[in-house]
Amino acid sequence: MPDGWLIDITDSAPGTGVVLWLKERSTGRVDTRRLPWRPPFLVDGPSSLLDRVERTFAPDPAVERIERRTERPSLFDRRLRRVLAVTARTNFARRRLATAIDALGGYRALTLYDVDLSAPQLYHLAHDLYPFAPVVWDGAGVRATEPPETIDYAPVPIRWVPLETRFDGARRGGVIPPGAAVESVRVGPVEVKEESEAATLLALVRALATQDPDLLLTDGGDALDLPRLFERAQALGLDEEAFFLGREPAAFRPIRRSSSYESYGRIYHRDTAFSIPGRFHVDGRDSFLYGDASFEGMIDAARLSRLSLQSIARQSPGTCFTAMEMAHALTGGVHVPWKKNRPEEFKSLDRLLQADRGGVIFLPPVGVHGGVEEFDFSSLYPHIMVRHNLSTETLDCRCCPGSPYRAPGLGYRSCTKRPGLIPRTLSPLIARRLAYKTRLKDPSLSEAERDRYARRTKMLKWILVTSFGYQGYRNARFGRIECHEAINAYARDLIARLIPRSEAEGYRVLHGIVDSLWLAPSDPTHPPDPERYAVRMSEEFDLPLGYEGRYRWIVFLPSVTHGLGVPNRYYGLYETGEFKLRGVRSRRGDTPVLLEKAERAVLDRFAEERGPDGVQRAVPEAVERLDAIAERVRSGAWPIDELVMTHRVGQDPSRYVVFTESVAALRQLEALGVHREAGQSVRYVLRDRSSRSFRDRVTVAERLPEDDRYDPVAYVELLARGADTLLSPLGFPYPTLCERWKVGAPVVRPRLRSPEQRAQRTL
Amino acid sequence: MGRTAPTYRQALEERLKRWDSFGQLLTDPEDRAAFERIRRGTRRYIAQATYAGSPDLLESILLSALVDLARELPKRSGTGPPSAGTSPSPRGG
Incomplete structure (x- = not known):
């Protein structure tokens, strides 16, 4: 009996089944199995309406069959209910069919289950x-x-190769004109290049067949390599x-078009995606999880999620x-609702203000401090959800009116009988x-x-972090806002109870953010044992408090607007010699290398110091190091590629009304034939900040080697801004x-106004 | 995500904006400094006011400002109330 791994399951081309991709252990070869598979989706609703659905849709050509079943479809169902199981003729028609059925119920009367899970x-x-x-x-x-x-x-022995395309007359990273011919493609160790472009593309297919990788890794492949390769193949008549x-062959058209979207107030951009059956394509630039969790973490997540x-x-x-x-x-026999049908419960305004609060976030004392210890709860929110059985169906359940689990200050009960x-x-x-x-x-x-193990831990960390946020997300299938509120209430209560306990143990609280605490010994000559404190608190509160370490010194940074501390902006040096930096320039992706280097120069000097007085x-010495950098920047001799700034385009480029640097960059790109959409980035060097x-x-950045002039004064000013982040609390x-x-400071030009407008303003 | 009501921090900033016009008509530099001091004090206790979760915004703002002032009082007026020995003795007539 052959054995190996099931590396993927994909939809079969006609949509009536699935393809199992099996990698044989001994040969490393990948075989396929095509199996019929058309999973039904469920429709629940009033009996008369279900009858109508059956009558209306049974003759529909998109429907294979409709069966009556008794199920407990929802998490909240205790009794069996009569539902319809609708099987579409092809799996690709499932969603369209479900929409039509949902419309028959006025998008309200029917609840559909298992619609958007893939075959x-x-x-x-x-x-x-x-x-x-x-397997x-x-x-x-x-x-x-x-x-x-x-x-x-x-x-799992995944075979992966990097893939990189080169285009005629264009540098990678530079502007690649639309329709540029493919010059060569690097696949793993091989550079594929033939006499003609078409021959190169066909040789690429052969090279892939010979190397037979499971995964292609690109840097920007979703935006560039794959769409351009398919475009060129089509243009050449392949x-x-x-x-x-x-x-195996697949249609040239993308399975997803590029789009911009908003998340947590930021605009992001998603590139086009193509399907390459039997192989994976990971775009290292576009994949958030690849960067952190790599293949190991992603494989672990795939196993657990079935994605x-x-x-x-x-x-x-x-x-x-x-x-x-x-x-x-x-x-567990419960089905997945297609659309969440559970609105927030009615609350009075006072109650809403009480309930709708986050975790405890202190303002730290600005300046440099010594002997500070840091403690973090590990996966605090997930632990709270498990300890208090917080889940959409267990909150304020009917079966446990006397439940001892009550969210502090809010009173939401959780079930004691069934784990959610x-x-x-x-x-x-x-546990994993x-x-x-x-x-x-x-x-x-x-x-x-x-x-x-580190990659898998990282992946799990991200999944656990999002598990909390999804409770409050209005479209989360199993989310419920009251759960979100209860979790926060437990977390706030925990910190409030931990403060007097920490003081009794010989600490004073310097700073705290939700699940982390920065404590200083009340008597520096007799500091408490931090490890013992962490163990004791973990036992007392039945939640895992970990000891992160002692800082030789830590600097809490002030807000630019009011000068008080900012919760998540600080930098410090642990006793181990390791830095912890939060909210400083080099942690941001848009910072030019110049500022990173300047920050490094200051931090390297501070790293020699063992305490706050030393810092x-x-x-003065750190500032002298910056003087040298400022001098070189001013002389115009700083390497131009270290001055590149990155800016994420926050809206459609045509909607900008103020002429900013990024607008100038966008227009310059447009002039070169490159269009950027909201959520994508522009990279540029300030050439003459006062120019209109x-x-x-x-x-x-795409034009850099041709033009290496920069605005020295603007960059020295930027350096002052960057240095201010670290040095403002130090004088x-x-x-x-x-x-x-x-x-x-840069001159802010007055807006152009008509003489009438100006006269109006002086009145 | 899922936020329906403004946070205390947002509500405070909104209220402080309303106080701006009060500050605009303060002409004495000492008054202005005192006004700034109060504003700063209200921001110092955001964590505590959020935790208290009072439905009355002004209560939280005033409590924050008062705590901030009370914390400065001993520093400004010496160590404690004036002792009997220093009070002026009544003059005989």
């Missing part, structure tokens, strides 16, 4: 399979040899059978968590993360093992630095 996802769950499962297979079927929750599983990047590695690479950790919830629900879906999903994740963390402490681990004494011409104000604020380096 592969449902196949996994119905057959006890999961991505990257070790054996024969004529009877494919069987996983261990459960997905296994912690110590053998690493068809889908001749040119393909997966293990394809391809989805994990393109989606957020929140999607993984939702998929995990869905998997738990379905394996969210705690059931979270518990194994918390703890197991990996414990393993990481083993000094005998090899480098590869250490990296593997204070070292300030988009050509002179900045130079976009060198921005105005002092500007004066020292003889630069002024």
Whole structure:
């Protein structure tokens, strides 16, 4: 019986089944199995309406069959209900059909379940399979040899190669004109280049067949390599059978078009996505999770969520968590509602103000401090959800009116009889993360093992972090705002009770953010034992408080507007010699290398100091280091590529009304034939900050080697701004630095006004 | 995500904006400094006021300002109330 791994399940081309991609252990070859699979979705509602749905849709050509079933579809159902199970003729028609049925119920009267789970996802769950499962297979079927929750599983031998395309007459990173011909493609160790462009593309298909990778890793492939390769293939008359990047041919059209979207008040951009069946494509630039969790973490998440590695690479950790919830629900016999039908409960205004609050966030005392200890609760919110059984269906349940679990100050009860879906999903994740963390402490681990466990821990961390936020997200399938409020209430109460306990243990609270505390010994000559304190508090509060370490010194930074401390802006040096930096320039992705280097120069000097007094004494020397940098910047000799600034385009470029540097950059790109959309970034160097011409104000990074002039005064001023972040609480604020380096703040030009407007304003 | 009501921090900033016009008509520099001091004091206790969760915004703002002032009082007026020995003795007539 052959054995190996199930690396992926994809939809079959006609949409009437799935394709299982099986990698054989001994040969490393990948085989496919095509199986019929058309999972139904459920429709629940008043009996008369269900009859109508049946009558109306049974003759519909998009419908294969409609069956009556008795199920307990919702998490809240205690009794069996009569529902309809609707099977679409093809899996691709499921959503369209569901929309039509939903419309028949006026989008309100019917509740639909399992609509937007993909056929592969449902196949996994119905057959006890999961991505990257070790499997054996024969004529009877494919069987996983261990459960997905296994912690110590053998690493899957994924074969991956980097892929990079070069275009005729264009530098990668420069402007690549639309329609530019493919010059060569690097696939792993091979540079594919033939006499003609068409021959190069066909040679690429052969190179992929020879190397047979499971995964293509690109840097910007979703935006550049894949769309351009398919575009060129089409332009050269190659068809889908001749040119393909997966293990079998697929349509050239993208499965997802590019779009801009907003999340937490920021605009993001999602590139086009193409399907390459049998292979994965990970765009290192576009995949948030790849950067942090790498393949190891993503494989771990794929196993638990039943999502394809391809989805994990393109989606957020929140999607993984939702998929995990869905998997738990379905394996427990509960179905997944398509649309959330649970509005927030009515509350009085006072009650709303009481309930709608976050965790405790202190303002730290500005300045440099010594002997500070940092403590963090590990996965505090997930632990709270598990400890207090907080879940959408367990909150204020009917069965436990006398429940002792009550959210402090709010009174929401949680069930004592049935563990909720969210705690059931979270518990194994918390245990898994703890197991990996414990393993990481083993000094005998090899480098590869250490990296593997660290990546998996990181992935789980992100999933656990989002698990809380999703409780408050209006579209989260199993989310409920009252759960979100209860979690916060428990967290606030915890910190409030921890403060007097910490004081009794010999500490005073310097700073605290939700689940982290910075404590200083009340009597510096007799500091308490931090490890013992952490253990004692963990036991007392039944939540894991970890000791992060002691700082030789830590600087809490002030707000620019009112001078009081800012909760998450500080930098400090642990006793171990390691820095912790939050909210300083080099932590931001948009900072030019110049500012990172300047910050490094200051921090390197401070790193020599063992205490706050030393830091204070070292300030003049640190400023002298900055003087040298400022001097070189002013002379115009600073390397131009270290001055590139990045700006995320916050709205459609045509909607900008004020002429800013990024607008100048956008216009310059447009002139070069490159269009940027909201959520994408522009990279540029300040060329002449006072110029009103988009050509002179900045130079976009794409044009850099041709034009290496920069505005020295603007960069010295920027340096003062950057240095101010670190040095303002140490006596060198921005105005002092500007004066020292003889630069002024940038002139804010008055808006252009008509003489009438000006006259009006002086009245 | 999911936020319906403004946070205390936002409500405070909104209220402080309303106080701006009060400050505009303060002409004495000492008055202005005192006004700034009060504004600053209200911001110092955001965490505590949020935790208290009073439905009365002004109560939280005033309590914050008062605590901030009370904390400065001993520093400004010496160590405590004036002792009997220093009070002027009544003059005989």
